[in-house]
Amino acid sequence: MFRPLSIFIGTRYTRAKRRNRFVSFISMTSMIGLALGVLAMIVVLSVMNGFQREMSSRILGMVPHATIVGVNPISDWQPVAAAALKNPEVTAAVPFTEMEGMLSYKGSMQPIQISGIDPAQEGKVSIVTQHIVQGNLADLQPGEFGVVIGEITARRFRLNVGDKLTLIVPEISTAPSGITPRMQRLNVVGVFKVGAELDGSMALIHVADAAQMLRWQPNQVQSVRLAVKDLYAAPKVSADIAASLGAAYKADDWTHTQGSLFSAMKMEKTMIGLLLLMIVAVAAFNIIATLIMVVNDKGADIAILRTIGATPRQIMAIFMVQGTVIGIVGTLIGGVLGVIAALNVSALVGWMERVTGQHIFSSDVYFVSNLPSELQGGDVLLICSAGFVLSFLATIYPAYRAAKIEPAHALRYS
Numbered sequence: 001m002f003r004p005l006s007i008f009i010g011t012r013y014t015r016a017k018r019r020n021r022f023v024s025f026i027s028m029t030s031m032i033g034l035a036l037g038v039l040a041m042i043v044v045l046s047v048m049n050g051f052q053r054e055m056s057s058r059i060l061g062m063v064p065h066a067t068i069v070g071v072n073p074i075s076d077w078q079p080v081a082a083a084a085l086k087n088p089e090v091t092a093a094v095p096f097t098e099m100e101g102m103l104s105y106k107g108s109m110q111p112i113q114i115s116g117i118d119p120a121q122e123g124k125v126s127i128v129t130q131h132i133v134q135g136n137l138a139d140l141q142p143g144e145f146g147v148v149i150g151e152i153t154a155r156r157f158r159l160n161v162g163d164k165l166t167l168i169v170p171e172i173s174t175a176p177s178g179i180t181p182r183m184q185r186l187n188v189v190g191v192f193k194v195g196a197e198l199d200g201s202m203a204l205i206h207v208a209d210a211a212q213m214l215r216w217q218p219n220q221v222q223s224v225r226l227a228v229k230d231l232y233a234a235p236k237v238s239a240d241i242a243a244s245l246g247a248a249y250k251a252d253d254w255t256h257t258q259g260s261l262f263s264a265m266k267m268e269k270t271m272i273g274l275l276l277l278m279i280v281a282v283a284a285f286n287i288i289a290t291l292i293m294v295v296n297d298k299g300a301d302i303a304i305l306r307t308i309g310a311t312p313r314q315i316m317a318i319f320m321v322q323g324t325v326i327g328i329v330g331t332l333i334g335g336v337l338g339v340i341a342a343l344n345v346s347a348l349v350g351w352m353e354r355v356t357g358q359h360i361f362s363s364d365v366y367f368v369s370n371l372p373s374e375l376q377g378g379d380v381l382l383i384c385s386a387g388f389v390l391s392f393l394a395t396i397y398p399a400y401r402a403a404k405i406e407p408a409h410a411l412r413y414s
Contacts, residue, residue, distance in 0.1 A: 004317075027290045031330040033283030034387060038334025039341060041276040041383045042375075046342035048269045049379070050372030055265065056231075058194045059258055061127035062202065066226040066238035066253040067096060068245065073211075073220040080224045083245060089228050089237045092124035096225035097210040101169035103149075103203070105157040112153070113202050114167065116210025116221070125227040128192050128204065135161040135190030142208035142218070147186040151193035152200030163188045169213060184213055223252075277386060283330070284390035287323045291398030295319060295405070303405065312403035319399040320392070327391020335384045342375045 068080055081093035097116030102109050119140045123129040129137055133151060140146045147167070149159065159165065164187050171182040186205070193199055208218045226241075228234045231254065238251035305315060341348075349371040 030286040034330030035334035037280035039338040042338030049374035066234040067223040069223040092227040094121040095221040097222040105165040116207040139189035146189035148190035148204040150199035287394040316399040316403040320395040323395030331387035
């Protein structure tokens with residue numbers, strides 16, 4: 001089979017046993033370093049994807065995807081929900097009221113975000129029903145002022161189902177200060193644990209109790225909470241629905257409350273990816289040292305090739321082929337091992353925990369009890385492409401030096 005001269009000699013140099021074993025060693029370490037760099041990038045980015053997926057499913061499973069908020073309290077929320085459900089992107093619409101206050105128990109206090117919900121319909125828009133660890137969400141009954149709190153709040157106050165605590169909410173009044181605190185005794189009927197900071201900052205009460213605390217009619221609510229198919233379409237979907245309902249309604253969505261968190265996570269992934277890319281770059285540019293040594297080692301061969309008619313471009317191509325082969329092999333090995341490691345990293349960490357008897361990811365400390373990993377084909381393709389490009393760029397300077405070797409000079413000192 002016909003092969004160009006540069007490819008034939010370049011691949012032969014890659015396979016051949018060199019007289020200088022140190023050059024062979026440097027070539028091997030360059031390949032191994034590149035493989036390890038690619039492997040590390042794939043595994044770390046897959047783990048970060050896994051954490052982002054867990055955070056998204058837990059946090060965005062608890063907070064509203066979008067809400068249609070009334071300028072005034074909504075007395076009849078069903079028509080608003082029916083109008084929202086006409087949009088094909090909306091999967092559910094339920095009543096919702098939100099307010100902020102302070103929880104007080106035996107002299108200790110903490111800020112809290114209170115969500116007024118309908119327990120019978122909350123499962124349509126929230127994952128809280130799947131994460132109740134004590135009590136029952138159905139125990140939230142109108143008029144009884146029950147509350148379901150997060151596990152962090154329960155642990156901080158040492159609360160259990162049946163305990164009572166006080167909710168303090170601000171109320172506008174005619175007093176000189178303009179705002180007076182209003183207190184309401186609540187009975188703990190349940191504890192949820194989703195494994196995120198919401199376990200310490202959110203509590204749930206019945207929507208009718210929330211209306212009574214705000215001095216509204218029992219059937220009045222603040223907004224209609226929506227669940228949408230595509231989270232990133234929530235701003236547009238909610239804005240379109242609010243616009244169709246008129247000026248008495250406005251839209252809100254998760255990007256206003258949680259957008260900064262997910263922007264920070266995205267930036268963190270980008271920065272860690274760039275830092276890990278430096279490892280790949282260092283390994284790739286070790287090819288420069290390898291090829292420079294090979295050029296010095298093969299000076300006489302280069303001179304002979306030039307004497308029998310090889311052009312400088314062909315000489316340059318020989319060493320570019322050699323360096324590129326090293327880069328491709330290293331990148332492919334790292335890519336294959338990285339994919340295997342990313343797919344099995346959760347099982348590997350579990351095995352290490354069983355062997356050592358130590359919990360690396362304790363559920364009491366972290367919001368996950370295992371190491372999540374989500375392999376994305378786009379990440380693998382980008383990482384491998386970066387390894388190929390960097391290894392190719394690393395061959396240019398040594399190959400250029402090889403092409404500039406004068407045959408007479410090389411043969412004289414060989």
